Amino acid sequence: MKIYVCVKQVPDTSGVVAVNPDGTMNRSKMPTIINPDDLNAMEAALTFKDQNEDCKVVAISMGPPQAAEMMRELLAMGADEAVLISGREFGGSDTFATSQIVAAGIHHMGLEKEDMIFCGRQAIDGDTAQVGPQIAEKLHLPQVTYAVDIQKDGDTLTVRRALEDGYMKIQVQTPCLITCIKELNEPRYMTVKGVLECDEMPFTILDYEALKDEPLIEADTIGLKGSPTNIFKSFNPPVKGVGMMLEGTEKEMANDLAARLAEKHVI
Numbered sequence: 001m002k003i004y005v006c007v008k009q010v011p012d013t014s015g016v017v018a019v020n021p022d023g024t025m026n027r028s029k030m031p032t033i034i035n036p037d038d039l040n041a042m043e044a045a046l047t048f049k050d051q052n053e054d055c056k057v058v059a060i061s062m063g064p065p066q067a068a069e070m071m072r073e074l075l076a077m078g079a080d081e082a083v084l085i086s087g088r089e090f091g092g093s094d095t096f097a098t099s100q101i102v103a104a105g106i107h108h109m110g111l112e113k114e115d116m117i118f119c120g121r122q123a124i125d126g127d128t129a130q131v132g133p134q135i136a137e138k139l140h141l142p143q144v145t146y147a148v149d150i151q152k153d154g155d156t157l158t159v160r161r162a163l164e165d166g167y168m169k170i171q172v173q174t175p176c177l178i179t180c181i182k183e184l185n186e187p188r189y190m191t192v193k194g195v196l197e198c199d200e201m202p203f204t205i206l207d208y209e210a211l212k213d214e215p216l217i218e219a220d221t222i223g224l225k226g227s228p229t230n231i232f233k234s235f236n237p238p239v240k241g242v243g244m245m246l247e248g249t250e251k252e253m254a255n256d257l258a259a260r261l262a263e264k265h266v267i
Contacts, residue, residue: 001021001047002056004106006119006132007038007074009067013124034070037120039187041180044150045118046078047186058109062090071203076194081107081202086147089208092224095126099134100221104214105206107139114155117177121146129179136177139263144170145178148184 011030042059049055059074061067062085072084085105093101106117117139118130129145136143148158148167152240160167162181211217220226246253261267 001048001052001054001114001116002058002112003048003115004109004111004117005038005045005057005059005074005079006102006117006135007042007059007061007070008120008123008131009033009061009063009070010035010123010125021048032066032070034073035120035123035125037122037124037180037182039120040182041118041120041178041183042074042077042079043095043187044147044180045116046180047185048152049078049080060085060102060105060109061085061099063103066225068203068205072198073190075198075201075203078191078194081204083204083206085206087207087209089223092227093222094227094229095128095130095134096228097222097226099131099138100216100226101211102131103135103138104211104216106135107216108211108214111139111175113174114250115175116157116238117175119177119179120200121179121181130230132177132179138176141175141177143179144172144174145179147178147180150178150184 002172009032012033042057044190045057049057057079058081059071059079060083061071063070065084065086067084071084075082083105085101090097090101111117117135119135121132122129123131133143133145135141144157144159144161146162147159150175151158156180157172157174157176159170159172159178161170162183162243208217218226224230246256248256
């Protein structure tokens, strides 16, 4: 049994977002991290590995060569193998083209009856939540999104799925794709043993030449040319003013608030 975990290297948006003069994001000037939701997907896969000796966890990502550092971190966490899909031909891909390329990579490596694909719910740089479901569609797999609990019995998964106003329980047959949210688990840290050994663990780079014969890889469906959407503009949101805390009884605070609003001609 293999579990493919789809991961993405994203800009660390906790700080100031670097923006080019044309309004696009300057990723080269921003520190990067592993997409947080993808860590929950990795933890879910590693939990299955802890419970099943025959389980192999494969981290897979599409990105520039520098994403190799992220892949080493995932190996240090406990992944058995890392696969980085990287090539100039893939540059500029939107969610449609990215899912096309990652799906081709998984198809290239093989998908057996009991295999699964785990993805994070969404990436913090785009917040679209589209790539995971699109991978499932392109591989013709059943999918369950927003998983908060996953139980496996043979080739059947029972998934508890979060909704806006509750939960639903779904059974799905493998092979399948699951997207994970932070409520599912608490991601583990890298181990000292993993850090020392990750450089010697299996690490594969798939470029355009390796995937060009896959049925999903066509010149007009990958990269910028195969991307029907693009980012119009990226910018830092305006800084909000410092809040003010009122003190006193409810009546005193209400009177104080009304006086301040009247002073600013709000009321």
